[in-house]
Amino acid sequence: MQDDRRPVANDPRLAPVRHGLTVNGRSVAVEAAPGTRLLYVLRNDLALNGPKYGCGLGQCGSCTVLVDGRALRSCAIPVRAAVGRRITTLEGLGSGGRLHPVQEAFIAENAAQCGYCLNGMILTTVALLAANPDPSEAEIRSSLQANLCRCGTHIEILRAVRAAAARLRAARTGSDGGEA
């Protein structure tokens, strides 16, 4: 029975295949086995260091990326499933040479100690505020509850999320006013 689990040469699941991806607005092609986790492709093939390996089990959130605007765990996404979707990493958040307001808020609040979880905190906040521009305290905490921080930076992070929400609302009001 054991022998049946013995892998065999040239396992096609492990053979590299070309995948066209859209990452941070750019079209890129990578060659990897279809089941390769998107996290490895982003880090090792595209040299994007924002997403971090934390658990490989979808538990901690340090590998978070935006997939079509949603904050998902790249350690659980096979590269093949990322084809045809818009992938955004921490590096791709800003635009026009400016950081995203959520990044600015986290920097202003010094909302990191080691900063290893920061990627997931920022991207989860971006997705939250896109869906809910004025979240309550409970909603903020609940949306971040599966993003683990071990240094205990929660107080600063919560402050940064509230500040980011205010920045984004102010920006929106400003631009609405401009259009009116």
Added chain:
Amino acid sequence: MTGHPAERRRHWQEAGDLLLVYRETMGRPPRLGDPPGAALAVGPQRELYLAVDGDGRVTAFNGHVDLGTGIRTALAQIVAEELDVPFDRVAMELGSTATAPDQGGTIASETIQIAAVPLRLAAATARRHLVEAASRRLNRGTTELAVEAGTVRVAAEPDRGVPYGDLVRGARTELTLDPDAPLKAVEDYTLVGTPVPRVDIRPKATGAWTYVHDVRVPGMLHGRVVRPPAPGVDSVVGGLLIGVDDSSVAHIPGLVAVVVEGDFVGIVAEREENAAEAARCLRATWRPVDGLPDLNRPEAALRDNPATPRRLLDRGDVERALAHARARLDRTYVWPYQMHGSIGPSCAVAAFRDGDLVVWSGTQNPHALRGDLALLLDLPEERIAIERHEAAGCYGRNCADDVAADAALLARAVGRPVRVQLTREQEHAWEPKGAAQVMDVRGGLDAEGGPAAYDFETRYPSNGAPTLALILTGKVEATPAVYPMGDRTAVPPYAFGHARVTVHDMPPIARASWLRGVSALPNTFAHESYIDELATAAGIDPIEYRLRYLDDPRAAALVRAVAERAAWVPHTRPGTHGGSGDILYGRGFAYAVYVHGPFPGKAAAWAAWVADVAVNRVTGEVAVTRVVVGQDSGLMINPDGVRHQIHGNVIQSTSRVLRESVGFDATGVTSREWGSYPILAFPQVPEIDVLMVPRQDQPPLGAGESASVPSAAAITNALFDATGIRFRELPLTADSVRAALNPPRIAGPDEPPRRRRGFLAGLFGAGAGMLALATTLMPWRPTYPSIERPDPAAYAAATIAQGRLVAAAGACLVCHAGPDRTSFAGGRGLETPFGLVYASNITPDPGAGIGAWSYPAFARAMREGVSRDGHHLYPAHPYPSFSGIAERDLQALYAYLMAQAPVAARAPETALRFPFSLRPLMAEWNALFHRPATVADPARGPDWNRGAYLVEALGHCAACHSPRNVLGAERRGAAHLGGGFADGWEAPALAGLSRAPLPWTEDDLFAYLRTGRSPRHGSAAGPMADVVASLGPLPDADIRAMAVYLASLAGEGPAPWPGRAVASAPPAASSLFQGACASCHEGGAGGDLVPLGLVTSLHSAHPDNLIQAILNGVAASAERFPTADPTAPPAAMPAFRETLTDGQVAEAAAYARARYAPGAPAWDGLEAAVARVRGLKPHAGL
């Protein structure tokens, strides 16, 4: 910090246009575990602390590193202040052995208090030199000069000045640090004491920061390690490895090497995912290990651990005082094993160049690591450079050094740079734990209600955790050394007249080393709980009671300030905060000054807590709702940084007190992911009010750990206030608190375990009947002569194309794909109740396959289960269903198979258990059970009839979805399509009433069969995922026809549960489920998953499919299905086979069942079911 370390070192040693300050010392700092005299034996040292270049830029060097505390910013503030240069002109180089001084490990909150002192003196030495140089240049006395922003000016003539850079250019000047260099007066500070923003946050928030995980060097390969099966127990390793089977990873693309040295096993591959896959597949054989004492309740194990008592204090006459005590109060406090839990598992990169080794590491002690690597690799230390990069926060010794040594071994073995990333499971299992600790206090009250005596003993089984590779390779003995580190803050802060303090020095049991607060945190838990107990016994307010015996004025001032800030109301008994409904409220106090370093140690910052708790008396859940925390840190370099450390300490220590305890079994650590080691998350974070005592005129004190130290006692004292119960053992999980609040009164009658009639009993009864039958029927059938393999060209392309659809509808490949997924090659074993049945090779190879089979031989095998040579096939081959296949389809299938590429590999022989091993018995089986499957009803229309044909004949759905009798025959009649098992997976009932919470409509069935997913029921997994994949080539019309037929079989409404109505209690919260599963299944981090409440497997009578999914994972829709549902989440479900124990999987499954299928009865015997499913060969997939 860029460039090769040797080149950087040469630059600082040789370049011109530099002013450099060196410090001369005798010997290096002592290291824990040093032999006597080792530190001094290295002789005189001259190390660089500061450099100013010709542009006036300052580089400062420090041996301590930034563990995420912001020390890089604070040290730069100190240098900039003392030199009077703008903050942004100072760059810090921390912990690089090529350039930075050896100042010992970054431990014990010493960086600002101790390691920054020579840095400040170096800056003062440089400043004095520069001012003197300017004095000559400007022809003014030094007293007439002032420094402003890196320019020395004549105070009276602000236009006359000379920048530092001009003074430095043109020469290389080496100064020796002067311990008496004049220091700037604190009142003149403009930068120190201000909240300068941290320099590292912006790059970290943009992905531009280079953590050690992000280091890439040219030609770098990826490594993984395989650890011995004694997770987190280093004392048993060495000589455990029996062998490694290289062939088990021969299939891995880009595999470079399997490296074995003693018990060290590592893998190197070109790509990271392949290294990870290789480490998973590598078959290593180890000697079994067990025999660890129970460390989940560690008190007995610690008392049994051999120890040497060491007396730290003996004041007064303890025994006499105890004999005269008015009331005795003897107490024991128990602290559990805990872990650092760095969010990023440790990582390192190692590279050899010309025989010199460079290691990029997240170590907290670069110089000690260099010594370890020298020993490991038999290299002189000078040939090794440690480049220190930040890693995920660590709070003591995690696996950073271990992985550095792993990388060095692998880089040496393959002669190329190697990056090694530990897995989450490895970091959890092997990081040196914060040790369990047992504290005993003997004491009591004297006649006046004061403390009669204080006899304190503490046990702390921990040491420095030797770098793992040293033990694995046999360089260092596994026998653990004893470090005298249980003495931190072992002496209580109170002026007890009669006091005795004894620390029992002992070796580790599980691998352990220092973790934030070291032994001081548990020792203070005892001190501060005990004095609270004394105060209650004496009928005195606990803060007032403390102040009576606290003779340190700064401590007393802090205690008073915190009490006032929290609006503490003095009280003498618990219950003053009342409650509402099931919630009880309470408030507790604790104080500590953290004394660290070798006894008698140095005091870091003072800290005090007032904690507010809320307790649910029914569930036992404890919330810390608010903490008022005060700290006296002396001079604060960066008040924001100190506040940040206080917040971090409060949150982390609250997490440790409320939730954290490492799980063990007899082999080692069972907490190998975040579900089994839950930490505090955002919803549980308390409000924190920080009081920082302004003492800018006092020397700076360590602030990295102090605010953790009062945590446990403050919280348990608050819990006492709320409940009147003292908790002396941590953590305060809901289970332990509930048990204390609701002691069991009468043991309820145990429900008798439900037992199904043993499968074997039925088997043997029936088997006897079969043997009797065997004598009466002709078992053998004639052989069809072999033929030449038919020429595929003889078949029309349309016939072959039709055959392809028939093969798709029949999902032939689900069973007949080869182990390497070669089409139709067979050889894959299928789990059946009778043993492993191997699918045959059905490629047109004349020897191994069916190339020599004529069409009549093929048709007989398909319809009657008789092989060409006349032997009977096992009904794993579903010939009863296939007997209904239309002649035209069967011919097309034959043509299609004959057109395939022949594969010469023979499938293994099926060898079943007796009596199934007797193939001739299948003749009797056929006589009993073989009934051709034909379903037709002209009245139901063409779709229904087409669907019936596809489902019943070609699709042979009944082969899996009908129950089988004990002889392996599908049951008929009412049981037809009534649910069965296939390859270890349950195949749910298709006819009659379903257990699914929502009915399966025709559209649901269509979506499921077409895309593999019904948003109202869940996704196909296991063998069914392969079936859906196989159906891919069929036109929508055929899928629709199957859906029409299957929908017609469904009954109305959900199936009722037999027996009494179930009304199970709402499930207690499961921290395991919360940590391991909720991120995707409740939080949406996995994408649009089908809500668990709708997932069919959670509502089944059998837990098998849920267990299969947890153990083996579920691939993403896009990986499995040719026509994936575009709304299906892109994520796969990870496999938890390597991570969770049987008990943990059972806990998660039980919780999910109770929470999401509340109407269904609990599954019995879950843990045994998990063990059983784990033992099955995982379904291989297409």
